[in-house]
Amino acid sequence: MGFYYKKLLPLLLVSLLVLTSFFSMEPDHAQAAQSETASDETNEYIIKLTSSVRARAVSYLHSEDPSLSVIESNRQHILVKLPADPDPDLLYDLAADPAVEYIEPNLRMRKASNWTEDPRFEEQWGLRAIQAPEAWKEGGSNVQVTVAVLDTGVDYTHPDLINRVDTHNGYNYIDDNFETMDDDGHGTHVAGIIAAELNSIGIAGVSGNANVKILPLKVLDDQGNGTMYDVSFAIMDAVDKGADVINLSLSGERGREEPKMLQEAIAYALEHDVIVVAAAGNDGDRVERYVPASIPGVIAVSAVDEELELAKFSNYGSGIALAAPGEEILSTYLHGRYVYASGTSQAAPFVAGTVALMKAAKPQLTVQDIEDRLQRTAIDLGRKGPDEKFGYGLVNAYGALQEEKVSNAEMRRISVDPVRLSLRPGSTALLQATAIYQDQTKRDVTKKAIWQVEDDSVAAIEQGVVKGLAFGKTNITASFGGKRYTVPVEVSVRSLTFSDRRITVKPDEAVQLSITATYGDRTREEVPPEDVRWISLDEQVATVHNGIVSAQNVGSTWVVAYYGSERISIEVLVKMDALVANPDQLQLVPDSQIPVTLYAYYKEKKDVVTAEADWQTSNPEVAVIEDGVITAIGPGIATITAEYRGKSATIRVDNSVRKLDVPDDKITLRPGDTYTPELVATYRNGARVEVNDKGTWHSSDEHVAVVDEQGEITAIKEGTVSITASYGGRSARIRVYVQESGNP
Numbered sequence: 001m002g003f004y005y006k007k008l009l010p011l012l013l014v015s016l017l018v019l020t021s022f023f024s025m026e027p028d029h030a031q032a033a034q035s036e037t038a039s040d041e042t043n044e045y046i047i048k049l050t051s052s053v054r055a056r057a058v059s060y061l062h063s064e065d066p067s068l069s070v071i072e073s074n075r076q077h078i079l080v081k082l083p084a085d086p087d088p089d090l091l092y093d094l095a096a097d098p099a100v101e102y103i104e105p106n107l108r109m110r111k112a113s114n115w116t117e118d119p120r121f122e123e124q125w126g127l128r129a130i131q132a133p134e135a136w137k138e139g140g141s142n143v144q145v146t147v148a149v150l151d152t153g154v155d156y157t158h159p160d161l162i163n164r165v166d167t168h169n170g171y172n173y174i175d176d177n178f179e180t181m182d183d184d185g186h187g188t189h190v191a192g193i194i195a196a197e198l199n200s201i202g203i204a205g206v207s208g209n210a211n212v213k214i215l216p217l218k219v220l221d222d223q224g225n226g227t228m229y230d231v232s233f234a235i236m237d238a239v240d241k242g243a244d245v246i247n248l249s250l251s252g253e254r255g256r257e258e259p260k261m262l263q264e265a266i267a268y269a270l271e272h273d274v275i276v277v278a279a280a281g282n283d284g285d286r287v288e289r290y291v292p293a294s295i296p297g298v299i300a301v302s303a304v305d306e307e308l309e310l311a312k313f314s315n316y317g318s319g320i321a322l323a324a325p326g327e328e329i330l331s332t333y334l335h336g337r338y339v340y341a342s343g344t345s346q347a348a349p350f351v352a353g354t355v356a357l358m359k360a361a362k363p364q365l366t367v368q369d370i371e372d373r374l375q376r377t378a379i380d381l382g383r384k385g386p387d388e389k390f391g392y393g394l395v396n397a398y399g400a401l402q403e404e405k406v407s408n409a410e411m412r413r414i415s416v417d418p419v420r421l422s423l424r425p426g427s428t429a430l431l432q433a434t435a436i437y438q439d440q441t442k443r444d445v446t447k448k449a450i451w452q453v454e455d456d457s458v459a460a461i462e463q464g465v466v467k468g469l470a471f472g473k474t475n476i477t478a479s480f481g482g483k484r485y486t487v488p489v490e491v492s493v494r495s496l497t498f499s500d501r502r503i504t505v506k507p508d509e510a511v512q513l514s515i516t517a518t519y520g521d522r523t524r525e526e527v528p529p530e531d532v533r534w535i536s537l538d539e540q541v542a543t544v545h546n547g548i549v550s551a552q553n554v555g556s557t558w559v560v561a562y563y564g565s566e567r568i569s570i571e572v573l574v575k576m577d578a579l580v581a582n583p584d585q586l587q588l589v590p591d592s593q594i595p596v597t598l599y600a601y602y603k604e605k606k607d608v609v610t611a612e613a614d615w616q617t618s619n620p621e622v623a624v625i626e627d628g629v630i631t632a633i634g635p636g637i638a639t640i641t642a643e644y645r646g647k648s649a650t651i652r653v654d655n656s657v658r659k660l661d662v663p664d665d666k667i668t669l670r671p672g673d674t675y676t677p678e679l680v681a682t683y684r685n686g687a688r689v690e691v692n693d694k695g696t697w698h699s700s701d702e703h704v705a706v707v708d709e710q711g712e713i714t715a716i717k718e719g720t721v722s723i724t725a726s727y728g729g730r731s732a733r734i735r736v737y738v739q740e741s742g743n744p
Helices: 005-011 027-035 051-064 090-096 125-129 132-136 186-195 228-240 260-271 344-361 367-377 397-401
Strands: 015-018 044-049 069-074 077-081 100-105 108-111 145-151 212-218 245-248 250-253 275-279 299-304 320-325 329-332 338-341 411-417 421-423 428-430 432-437 442-444 450-453 459-462 465-468 472-480 483-491 493-498 502-505 510-512 515-519 524-527 533-536 542-545 548-551 555-563 566-574 578-582 585-587 593-595 597-602 605-608 614-617 623-626 629-632 637-644 647-654 657-661 666-669 680-683 688-690 696-699 705-707 713-715 719-727 730-738
Touching (some): 044 228, 125 132, 186 212, 212 228, 228 260, 250 275, 299 344, 320 367, 344 367, 344 397, 367 397, 367 442, 459 472, 493 566, 515 555, 542 555, 578 637, 578 647, 597 637, 657 719, 657 730, 666 713, 696 705
Parallel strands (some): 145 212, 145 245, 245 275, 299 320, 421 483, 502 566, 666 730
Antiparallel strands (some): 015 250, 044 077, 069 077, 510 548, 533 555, 555 566, 578 597, 597 605, 637 647, 680 688, 696 719, 719 730
16 A cells, blocks of 8 residues: 655646647747746545445545545545545545555646647648558458547547447546537547548648547547546446557656656556556656656657658657658648648557558557567668657558568677666666567567566666666666676765855855756756755754754854765855944933934845844943843943944943033021022033032031032131032033121
């Protein structure tokens, strides 16, 4: 039992595109248009059950969560739709049930297509390229061959298809009924390439006069949208309805996990000796990233133009089996019309039609027989031998119908191509084994050879298809007819790259890092952060976990990422441009207060960090600060300093007295009289404040007059005395004359 919901949740939306491009635009524009459609989500899941517990499991789904919608159940599968805000544990709980074999997301299929109509009906260059007219002359049996077209339906009223479509056994998986009329046009175009009649009107299909029927299985709606669930069941139903060939002119990005239900459906077809042909894809990318073309056993078809060069839009890679015409292909369309279209959607039916011709001529041919014959008779294109653009070459209908004799000469050796292999974990590549005989004839024995892996923890192989499992090196040996050939295989990373060489963050900020790996097979992908080992060289400055860098303090450090046998470092600067206090200068008077604000500046942003800073005063007798409020204590000058993240800012507090004075600097008293002058301090900010109780008072001769702490002067006896008041570094003096009564 397997469950990979957590890993696949980000991949719910793998948009499967019907592989036809009809726009007169540059390929990059076409790709951009497709990528915009790849973000719709089905929010549906396929649950495969063990065969004996289906009813119980359906009941369990309803009771576990009433909001979980069971869309339908079929055979051992149930299609469910999650609520908008699902319980994250729901699918895990279901997966733990022994009734469940696996759970996987229902991938979406989508068509992004347009049509250009050409009333001139130019000649069909594709038929000539694959030598279809010559093949028709070969004749054959009158055995009916059925080609299942899984698409948008087929216009069964079209004059060139009216006698070719098996409407009795067709099915509409979109509307769950038997109406298979095409409401888009794509499926009709594909069907015409395969089986348009030789009836002196319109066009001719690859199958010519052979007794070929099209089984229409509508899995895409009028917008070209569908799901892997419907496609998988349509494949199995096509087998059960007697199809000899299945044409899949659709594809989609596979994600990190294998689409199990689609694999099972294709395996079901192959087990029943039904050929499956699929379009390689229109993304100009490696076919290994797309399904169903990259699933073992499928004949993946790339597209060529009239010059027999690989079409700019066509996918390529080790999974390509054959090439076929795919640019400006004229075929049937809705309402009796004909249009030109381009894409690997058009290339695939050239191969499906050729297979139909072969089955009509020799019904006893097995899947292996057909694949061998197609490979041996293909017209070699590009570099000599199989390659990543054209596979074995351009499909050759005429050659495939010829009676091919396998050489009876003694086998001299076997060879394997490529002679060494480098790939990434999870990716697949094809090793092709060729038997070379004494008479220089060659035979593909890839599927007949015995394959052995020296270290099965690094890679696995089945019928020549190698899958990377884990980083490391191993050897794979092919054995056939007593001969052996060993290929070194490496699952490796060539290099790692960060998007930036250096990042600058502010304290307490968190930034997600990502790295891109270039693997041994030269493919590139962003590596999931949890698959990488991360280290910070100075965790006082910044820490890192699963690629998330958390800044701690101002400074610099390096974050190192390890993946495979490679490592890469990025410099992390935790930086603050400035620490600024506002205001940074104050003129106060004692006992007054004023709030201040401390700002940390980061490029164009600023944060208030008043509460987070450490504050100190140079003279607590002049000014102190608490909770961002400065309180003036006494006269003088003090510096308030803020420390934050290695930066400092200062505030100058000036409470100094500029002048100290009294109203009268000379007075005359009689013994026993008292007098209290008003002592006024003028501060730096211009404020005038009475400071009698704050000043220090002194009498030059206390026998004549004394003065208390509040500045009250008391005359004692006749004489002259100086009373001095001091405050804030300033002083004021009063001359006191004490005279007896009656003296002048």
